[in-house]
Amino acid sequence: MNAEIKNYASSLYEKASMESVKRLQEERATYLAKMAQRSMGFSLLGGSEIKAIVDLHVMHIERSMSARLESYRQAFTEANQTPTDHDFNTILDEAQRTREQQARHSAAAVRNFIASRGSARLPPGAEASAINQIMSNSGHGHDRVLREWKIWRDKVRLLKSTAVHSAHNSSVRRGVASDGGSNMKSVFISYSWDDDQHCEWVRKLAERLRADGVDVSIDR
Numbered sequence: 776m777n778a779e780i781k782n783y784a785s786s787l788y789e790k791a792s793m794e795s796v797k798r799l800q801e802e803r804a805t806y807l808a809k810m811a812q813r814s815m816g817f818s819l820l821g822g823s824e825i826k827a828i829v830d831l832h833v834m835h836i837e838r839s840m841s842a843r844l845e846s847y848r849q850a851f852t853e854a855n856q857t858p859t860d861h862d863f864n865t866i867l868d869e870a871q872r873t874r875e876q877q878a879r880h881s882a883a884a885v886r887n888f889i890a891s892r893g894s895a896r897l898p899p900g901a902e903a904s905a906i907n908q909i910m911s912n913s914g915h916g917h918d919r920v921l922r923e924w925k926i927w928r929d930k931v932r933l934l935k936s937t938a939v940h941s942a943h944n945s946s947v948r949r950g951v952a953s954d955g956g957s958n959m960k961s962v963f964i965s966y967s968w969d970d971d972q973h974c975e976w977v978r979k980l981a982e983r984l985r986a987d988g989v990d991v992s993i994d995r
């Protein structure tokens with residue numbers, strides 16, 4: 776992958792990641808403030824509160840993966856370059872590593888958060904369950920980002936295929952024009968007029984052959 780594109784994409788991702796962390800902190804602070812109002816200031820966490828905090832971190836992980844993908848999409852677009860299949864595989868690998876890295880960070884953050892708020896009210900195994908939930912639920916975000924990656928990759932492949940086909944047709948037309956048409960292939964299509972559907976099929980066949988540089992005559 777082009778080093779300049781990779782470096783620029785990394786800069787874009789770092790900015791987006793910092794914004795996502797800030798959003799996570801704000802969302803968590805808002806939730807804890809509402810929880811404190813409902814519990815009249817009681818600070819110990821219960822299982823439902825931990826799940827809510829875990830969910831906020833899971834959304835942050837998905838935002839991070841999306842930001843990683845979007846950073847590369849923007850970098851390639853601004854460089855006016857098209858990713859190769861190798862580039863796409865590299866981008867996917869980095870998005871997956873982003874998920875794993877952010878999941879580890881989030882698991883540590885939740886663990887430290889639980890410890891700072893006290894765990895006397897927690898059922899046995901609640902902390903381990905919260906950490907496992909982060910790893911499991913972040914898989915849904917991974918699948919959504921994977922779909923976006925596939926759409927981007929397949930769109931690029933389609934555009935490349937279309938460009939190659941257009942270049943081939945253009946080359947055929949130039950070759951015909953350069954020799955005055957002496958090498959142009961000619962066909963005469965004779966067919967039975969069974970019904971309108973059959974006639975239409977023959978007409979489309981003729982149009983396709985003409986697009987490929989063939990001189991077509993039809994028995995009408």
